[in-house]
Amino acid sequence: MKRMMITMSLMAVAAFFAAPVAANAGQHADSLGNIDRGRVIYQYGKGDDVPACQGCHAPDGLGSDDVGSPRLAYQVDSYILKQLHDFASGKRTDDTMYQMNDISAALSEQDMKDVATYVHTLKTPYIGSNLDQLRRDGADVGDPAKGKIIAEFGAPDHGVPACQSCHGFHGRSAGRMYPAIGGQNYVYLKHELESLRNGHRAFGAKTLTKAQIEDKEDNERTNDYMGQMRAVAGKLTDEDIANLAAFLTLAKPTTPGNPRSPSRQ
Ligand code: HEC
Ligand code: HEC
Numbered sequence: 001m002k003r004m005m006i007t008m009s010l011m012a013v014a015a016f017f018a019a020p021v022a023a024n025a026g027q028h029a030d031s032l033g034n035i036d037r038g039r040v041i042y043q044y045g046k047g048d049d050v051p052a053c054q055g056c057h058a059p060d061g062l063g064s065d066d067v068g069s070p071r072l073a074y075q076v077d078s079y080i081l082k083q084l085h086d087f088a089s090g091k092r093t094d095d096t097m098y099q100m101n102d103i104s105a106a107l108s109e110q111d112m113k114d115v116a117t118y119v120h121t122l123k124t125p126y127i128g129s130n131l132d133q134l135r136r137d138g139a140d141v142g143d144p145a146k147g148k149i150i151a152e153f154g155a156p157d158h159g160v161p162a163c164q165s166c167h168g169f170h171g172r173s174a175g176r177m178y179p180a181i182g183g184q185n186y187v188y189l190k191h192e193l194e195s196l197r198n199g200h201r202a203f204g205a206k207t208l209t210k211a212q213i214e215d216k217e218d219n220e221r222t223n224d225y226m227g228q229m230r231a232v233a234g235k236l237t238d239e240d241i242a243n244l245a246a247f248l249t250l251a252k253p254t255t256p257g258n259p260r261s262p263s264r265q
Contacts (some may be wrong), residue, residue, distance in 0.1 A: 022055065032078075032113050033112075033118070036112040037121070049103070053072075059068050060075050061074075067137065068096040076173050078177070079176070081112055088112075090108070092221060128249040131186065131187035132188070134186060142245060144246040147246050147247025147248065151247055152164055160240065167180070171251055183252070195221035196224065198214040200231065202220050204234075206226075208222050
């Protein structure tokens with residue numbers, strides 16, 4: 001009860017600050033969700049079943065290599081929403097902290113939209129993982145220069161397409177279904193590429209039936225639409241994965257040409 005009152009008063013404060021900005025303040029341009037409601041969930045959680053997202057994804061939305069959580073700041077809102085749906089239905093498994101499935105299942109559709117809209121608006125500058133620190137901690141860190149070549153041109157000798165053909169220059173996202181992967185955390189990138197590759201080894205690029213979803217191992221990620229990403233990950237060597245993750249975590253969304261960041265889409 002006390003928690004509820006705190007939450008309610010925070011919502012009131014949020015509404016107060018939002019009100020003078022513009023008539024539609026708090027409402028995203030796409031009317032996807034309400035930023036102020038999303039912020040409350042992100043910072044304080046909801047009821048007994050939803051802890052504050054920032055506990056693992058950090059107040060600025062940067063995520064953490066220690067936790068193995070992804071950066072959510074600037075991520076495409078429709079992509080965040082899809083992942084929350086997939087965690088809630090069990091199509092994707094959180095095999096890092098084993099929390100995202102229960103958390104997502106406890107969110108309403110509106111909660112998901114609100115929190116997806118909120119994280120999408122976080123404008124934390126790109127930093128990327130501290131590769132030197134990770135190396136000192138004993139992580140297997142790849143070579144960013146080699147990763148850059150695969151991201152931009154692919155590795156035709158073993159059938160890997162250029163990542164930027166779907167994910168955009170420096171992985172900044174090229175549309176609503178393609179996540180931003182530039183500036184993402186090293187540990188998370190490596191883990192997802194390995195899980196997608198495992199998913200491809202087990203199931204190929206097919207969309208899974210309900211029975212197959214129940215059958216899959218935790219470290220097999222198979223929720224990508226039409227197996228698009230599994231088909232790519234299936235071709236990657238361990239070295240490619242380490243090199244790509246090292247390049248992508250440091251990649252900045254700047255370029256001559258289209259200067260839009262994903263959050264402006
Ligand atoms: C206990 C820690 C923890 C909490 C609390 C938590 N997360 Fe997560 N989240 C994770 C981890 C770890 C992953 C990566 C899971 C994996 O793929 O193995 C993740 C993944 C995600 C992803 C997938 C992102 C992507 O790029 O695909 C989204 C979206 C997400 N979390 C949103 C949320 C939201 C919204 C909340 C609050 C309602 C939340 N998380 C609370 C740890 C947490
Ligand atoms: C044919 C298009 C395509 C290509 C080429 C492609 N991807 Fe993807 N990738 C996707 C799609 C679609 C998703 C979203 C999957 C989902 O909906 O869950 C994705 C997801 C990902 C994710 C998970 C991101 C997250 O936050 O959870 C990573 C990491 C990734 N791709 C890395 C790469 C890398 C590295 C390359 C180049 C070697 C690459 N992708 C090439 C389509 C592609």
